[in-house]
Amino acid sequence: MSLCRSNNLLDLLIAMEYRLLCTGPVACIARPRERSFVVAELPELTIEEDGRYCVYVLAKRGLPSLDAARLLARMLGANPRSVNIAGLKDTGATTVQYACLPCPREPRELVTVPGRLWARLVGRTNRCPRRGVLKGNQFTIVLEPVSATPQEVMEAARGLARAKLPAYYGYQRFGTRRPNTHLQGLALLRGDLALYARELLGNPYPDEGPETARCRATLWRGRGCSESRLYEARVARDAASPGDLARLLPRGVLELQLAALQAYVFNRYLSLRIAHGYSLEERLPGERQVEGRPYAPVPGIGYRLGTGGKAAELLEEALEPLGISLETLAEPPPGLPRLRPYWRPVYTVPEGLRARILPDGRVALSFTLEKGMYATLVLRELAEPPECV
Known part of the structure; x- marks a missing residue:
C-alpha cells in the first residue's frame, strides 16, 4: 500500500x-x-513471596x-531516586503502570492522592520491571467525530486493524507540550549553548495554560510547579559555556535529550x-531481518555504527541537514552520556483493534501496541492535535 505525505506541521x-x-x-x-x-502497561512480572522489591500498580492523571514516581516515594517515605518505572506515560492522560522500589520495613498496601494518583501494592519481586520486560501497552481512547459521521469514523478505525504502520517515534517522545527535546x-x-538555552528556556508551546506559563517564567521554582524541572534555573x-551543561544537568535529563x-x-x-520508494516490508542492505520484519539501525551516542550499505547511506543523508555526521555521534563532547545503538522495526501492527459507537455518538477505540510504539501511530491516521475545542 502506498503512503501519503503528511501536511500536519x-x-x-x-x-x-x-x-x-x-x-x-x-x-x-x-x-x-x-x-x-x-x-x-502490559508487563511481564515475576512475583516472589520474599522478593526485596515492592511492586505497585500506579494509576495517575494529569x-x-x-x-508521579516522586509523589509515590514521598507518600511511602522512600528516596525518590529509588523508585523505578518501566516507561514514561502521557501526562495528559489516565495511565496505569508499574512502580518498583526497595520494600520499606512496613510497606503500605494503598497510597492515594485524590484526583491525581492511586497506587496499590501487588507483590514483591527480585527484579524490578524495566523497559526490557514490557510486552507493550493497551490503549482505550474516545474519539469525537469532526468531519465524518460516527459510522464513518468507526469504519476508518477498523480499517487500521492489522495495518502496517510506519514505526515512527510519536510526539510524546519529544515532549508532550513542547516537542523540541530532540x-x-x-x-x-x-x-551550541545559545541553541540549547533557547530550546530549553524559551519557545513556549502555543496553547500553554497560565499555570505552565507562570512556572516557566519562574523557572519552575513556584508553588505547584514540577520539581523535575528545577535544573532549568x-x-x-550558571551556564557560561557548552561544557557547563554536562555538569549542571541531571544525567537522566541528558540521556532523555540525547x-x-x-x-x-x-x-x-x-x-x-x-x-x-522502498517498501516497509523490504529489508535494505545494512538492515536486519527479525521474525519477518526489517529492523533499521538507530545510531548510538559515543559508539561506532557497526553497519553499512544503504542503511548507513540513508543515515548520513538524514544527519546532513542537522550539521552532524555519524562521526559526530561516535565522538560526542566530553561529559555527555554514552547511549548504545539499537535496532527498531520499520513498521508495527496494532493488535486487537476494536471500534464501537457510544450512545452519545462518540467512538470508543481500543488496541494494543508492542513496546516502544506510540498510540500516535494509530491516532494520527484518524485525528490530529489539538483535541476538540
Missing part, C-alpha cells in the same frame, strides 16, 4: 512525514483528554510519570526510506 517538526490514510482527520480526542485517553539533544551534541544562572535526538534521526531515516 507537528508531524513535519519531528520528521513523521508519511501516513497510511490520505483522507485527513475525521475526529479528535474527546475532551477532557485525561478521561478519554487511557493507557495501561501528572508526568517522573513526578533539538536540545542536538544542541548538546554540537556544543541552574542552567539559566535519546530524543536518536529517535529524531530514526524518524528522518524512515521518512527518507519511504521517500526513496
Whole structure:
C-alpha cells in the first residue's frame, strides 16, 4: 500500500512525514483528554513471596510519570531516586503502570492522592520491571467525530486493524507540550549553548495554560510547579559555556535529550526510506531481518555504527541537514552520556483493534501496541492535535 505525505506541521517538526490514510482527520480526542485517553502497561512480572522489591500498580492523571514516581516515594517515605518505572506515560492522560522500589520495613498496601494518583501494592519481586520486560501497552481512547459521521469514523478505525504502520517515534517522545527535546539533544551534541538555552528556556508551546506559563517564567521554582524541572534555573544562572551543561544537568535529563535526538534521526531515516520508494516490508542492505520484519539501525551516542550499505547511506543523508555526521555521534563532547545503538522495526501492527459507537455518538477505540510504539501511530491516521475545542 502506498503512503501519503503528511501536511500536519507537528508531524513535519519531528520528521513523521508519511501516513497510511490520505483522507485527513475525521475526529479528535474527546475532551477532557485525561478521561478519554487511557493507557495501561502490559508487563511481564515475576512475583516472589520474599522478593526485596515492592511492586505497585500506579494509576495517575494529569501528572508526568517522573513526578508521579516522586509523589509515590514521598507518600511511602522512600528516596525518590529509588523508585523505578518501566516507561514514561502521557501526562495528559489516565495511565496505569508499574512502580518498583526497595520494600520499606512496613510497606503500605494503598497510597492515594485524590484526583491525581492511586497506587496499590501487588507483590514483591527480585527484579524490578524495566523497559526490557514490557510486552507493550493497551490503549482505550474516545474519539469525537469532526468531519465524518460516527459510522464513518468507526469504519476508518477498523480499517487500521492489522495495518502496517510506519514505526515512527510519536510526539510524546519529544515532549508532550513542547516537542523540541530532540533539538536540545542536538544542541548538546554540537556544543551550541545559545541553541540549547533557547530550546530549553524559551519557545513556549502555543496553547500553554497560565499555570505552565507562570512556572516557566519562574523557572519552575513556584508553588505547584514540577520539581523535575528545577535544573532549568541552574542552567539559566550558571551556564557560561557548552561544557557547563554536562555538569549542571541531571544525567537522566541528558540521556532523555540525547535519546530524543536518536529517535529524531530514526524518524528522518524512515521518512527518507519511504521517500526513496522502498517498501516497509523490504529489508535494505545494512538492515536486519527479525521474525519477518526489517529492523533499521538507530545510531548510538559515543559508539561506532557497526553497519553499512544503504542503511548507513540513508543515515548520513538524514544527519546532513542537522550539521552532524555519524562521526559526530561516535565522538560526542566530553561529559555527555554514552547511549548504545539499537535496532527498531520499520513498521508495527496494532493488535486487537476494536471500534464501537457510544450512545452519545462518540467512538470508543481500543488496541494494543508492542513496546516502544506510540498510540500516535494509530491516532494520527484518524485525528490530529489539538483535541476538540
